[in-house]
Amino acid sequence: MPSHTNLLNPFKKNYPSLKKFEYRDEQLEDPQLIINILELNTQLVTLNIELCCWNNALMTTICRHLTILEEFKLVELSIYTQSRIDKTSKFSHSTKIKKLNLCWDMLSPSSLESILLNCPQLEELKIESLRNHLSQEYFTTFNISRPTKIKKLEFGRINLSVSSLNSIFLNCPQLNDLNIRLPVDWKEAIKSVGSKCMDLKHLSIRPINPMQLRDSNGLFLELYQNEFLSSNSIYISTLTSLTLIGFNFSDSRAEYFKNFANLNSITYLEQDRTQYTRFKKEDIVDKEMWPGYRYILIDHKCKFDVKLIKL
Structure with a gap:
């Protein structure tokens, strides 16, 4: 029997005092065990999972059952590949998530936009690509279509276009902490930061x-x-x-x-x-x-x- 099954089985029941769940597994082939645990522990406030296997069922479970979740980190562990197949995943319900950290190479920009629409209480957002070979040509564009409560924003290993940055900054009026990697058109990107971020207190710049x-x-x-x-x-x-x-x-x-x-x-x-x-x-x-x-x-x-x- 796989070791991850032995490790996870004891959690397949409700633990009322369990507020934070963290799990990392590079070998797990099916997230059903994780899904079972989450369905039984709806009181979770913080969730941190790093997996190779994830699917819409897992995301739907998180959205539907973890109704008081405030902090969510998802890292997609995957083997090196030069090709990519975009994965589509959406939150079907509004959430109470305040801190969202996505390190997810195969997530499409449209999926991210959908997830953000269902996180109206979001205050901190981090988006990162694990692999530089995908981040140069992909994920250059995504937009935030309406005003948010985001105060802290970090982009790691992704090079967003200036038009995307303009859209994001305009819809993050409370932004006071920004961590940005300069894109190829870095002068225009800095100009966007300087003209649209009205109350920055902390700025981190990576070339x-x-x-x-x-x-x-x-x-x-x-x-x-x-x-x-x-x-x-x-x-x-x-x-x-x-x-x-x-x-x-x-x-x-x-x-x-x-x-x-x-x-x-x-x-x-x-x-x-x-x-x-x-x-x-x-x-x-x-x-x-x-x-x-x-x-x-x-x-x-x-x-x-x-x-x-x-x-």
Whole structure:
């Protein structure tokens, strides 16, 4: 008997105190066991499942039976393939979900739009593609057709078109936390953020896929000089924290951020660790380049982060 069956069978009854259920399985071939558990535990508030096998029956069960679910994370585990067959899945009923995290390569944009329509209480949304080879040409467009309550929005490994970003930002008037990967047309994307996000407090930016970018240093410099120093983007006056992912910290300086009226911290993530091993820790940050800031270094196995905090 498969080990996952032995593990899941004890949950095939109601546990009134069970509010959070998390499960990951790369070998499960049929989600019926999961469906049975969910049907018997309608009191769940948080659901986190990572599976290779999912179908409309599973999504229908979640929507129909978990009527007080507030947080839902679904990760599609699948083997590498160059081809794709879009899967269609919809919520048939309105839900109370406030936090939605979908890491789902084969989900069609129309399905996502349908799911969002049935999450009227949604406050946090994360959409991510597991595989970069699919994210460049697919999932460039999806739209939000009516105003939402979304406050926190994250796009991971997907390159949305500027028209889609415009639609999303216009219908997220309460948005205050944005994590975005710059698309090929990154200048227009930044312009969209700067003109349509009216009250951003936290902004995280990841540059375009390096394979599509000939001159990353040129992009960074242009963003600093033409956007941060020279633009009239609304977020210049509203941001309290800025995170730059994959930007080269050694090419930056405090001067680039002098126009940010309320900025308290700047964080550079995923820095090349050769700098960390080449210099003494106290020499990584040139204090003459960063007057008025203190810094924290966060060491990882392959990378390191630099957080600068305004004094």
